[in-house]
Amino acid sequence: MNLKKLFELQRQLDERIEQEHPRQDGEDRLEKKILALAVEVGELANETRCFKFWSVKPPSEQAVILEEYADVLRFGLSIGLDILDEMYLDFFPFHWDNITRQFIEIFARIGELGFVIKTGGKRWIKYEYEQLMRLIFGLAPLLGFTWEQVMDAYLRKNAINYERQDSGVY
Numbered sequence: 001m002n003l004k005k006l007f008e009l010q011r012q013l014d015e016r017i018e019q020e021h022p023r024q025d026g027e028d029r030l031e032k033k034i035l036a037l038a039v040e041v042g043e044l045a046n047e048t049r050c051f052k053f054w055s056v057k058p059p060s061e062q063a064v065i066l067e068e069y070a071d072v073l074r075f076g077l078s079i080g081l082d083i084l085d086e087m088y089l090d091f092f093p094f095h096w097d098n099i100t101r102q103f104i105e106i107f108a109r110i111g112e113l114g115f116v117i118k119t120g121g122k123r124w125i126k127y128e129y130e131q132l133m134r135l136i137f138g139l140a141p142l143l144g145f146t147w148e149q150v151m152d153a154y155l156r157k158n159a160i161n162y163e164r165q166d167s168g169v170y
Helices: 004-020 029-048 062-085 098-118 122-143 147-167
Strands: none
Touching: 004 062, 004 147, 029 062, 029 098, 062 122, 062 147, 098 122, 122 147
């Protein structure tokens, strides 16, 4: 999967956000993005209800889950723009045999990435980011989505994010 278009769209949105909301002195925006990614992954897991063995309520509609997935992708791409000297334009998705395990592994990689950004060298940062993105992209088919659906959802969500910047309502 070629991500050149997505990275470019995300770069433009990030620049817009940076212009509208300049960094404060001492602010670690990358750290905030990593936490935001973890939160978005949690929101996505919650919509799938894949871990809620105690409940009979079904998962949210696929459209809701797809929009949450687009939020996850947005922060994954944004983090990549911040930490990599050159963009990986191709990732090979990896997925476990079940969605619950996939979410657990994504959370673990988010934690590892946050750790190596603070302590590790560029090689480890690049490695952890690649592994995280492989898991994020591997999640899509487990959720029942094609790459075309993911692209469409990202483009729709990107437009919504611009509308939110225009209106000042987030």
